[in-house]
Amino acid sequence: MSTPEYTLYELVSREDNKESQTGHSPYVNKTKADLAILGVPYKSVPLTFIGVRNNLASDTKNDVVTVPTLQLSSGEYITDSFKIAEYLQKHHATEDKSLFPSPDSHASIRFLDFWIDGDLVIAIRELFRPLFWTNLDKASADYFLEFKYGNDQALLDDHLATLGSVEKLNKKAEVAREKLKTLDRLLAEAPNGGPFILGTKPSHADASLWGWYAASQVNAPVINELLWEHPSLPNVAKWVAAAKEATGIKFNFPPAKITPK
Template identity: 50%
Template structure:
């Protein structure tokens, strides 16, 4: 029988969260935006959990065997003998077991979360990820670097090299930042119509976690993205929202600063 959420709120973790780590030593935080969405949700709900960090190879090996799913990804949440994969499905699974709906407090909240998922993984991702995603390569160990190029860049090593080179050019960085701010202006405008500080008003929900997961993974290039995006003068409500999410979730990741790039 699956543990109920009320039981999971005890001090003893009832859940295991499988996450992505860039290096075999497991010394780095997860740079997956989807993993950080689930971490944010668990923090909002106040649920303790045990984190198991895995490399790309271990996800496709150890986790695939344990879960019985050869296409498993992370985040994956284990509850008893059940494995739930995908940040949105995990959010729905958790919310259905909550004493009161929190991650999706209304039907409109669920629809908005779907729209935000499409926006963040589509238009927003395309406009902001080139400011930080290429640096994931620098953090990966050798085996994970090969997987990163093959899967995330579809084997196009030249494209990755061009993206990394662009981040060594301050003019290129500034041009990319202008485009990225135009995308985040959508969030800024939405927040201007809410009581705040969160996307649905006074309480954090999965809608916030969807965007906050991207903030967390972008911190691999914090020296670029924070002053030019999340804390730019043109986006004051976004900055206030980031601060509110840090306070609400306690989730604020940091990475070693890769050298040789423009800041």
């Protein structure tokens, strides 16, 4: 077999078990979905937060580097999931497989990507993100607490407590479903009946949503029932089934360490 042209630097939760826990980075998940949609093979390099800040920053000579970062066979690095999507589109799109199916779609997909990473995520992330912290090794957990929670342990504890309370989860889920209704409406009007955001074929719009869907599977039993497969969001549930098939990506999160009561 020939060596893949690309190396994808991705996030893992533990230095001591790099194979077992990918999927926590929504942005890496987006790129993996893009690569799957286009059928592009790649080699994966798993890094913890500390590895990103030390090794990848040094290799790329970029102190603010993030993952996903894609390295080309020329040695050049591309950082940022949207920039990677644009690059992949330019080099691998065909008539049949495309991340931006028409020149017009670029602006609307960019808008959707901003809406997902901004508005939607604020409404849904508390239903799963704190669990990420429970899976990290000590150095990564300290980093996460400092940079994602401003070292506010009380706030993190409060968010962890929400994950342990059916009542609190239900309240958060209600707000989250309100936000997802926008998406459900969009999917209800998708060209040619969907099931993807832009119609019958997956695009970067779907990869962008997939990134967060996939990350949220760290709390799968809770979030699927309350959100992704909730009866009030039938088109979202239909999208989930189609996106799973289109990406073929499976999850390997450990069982959730918090059970709601």
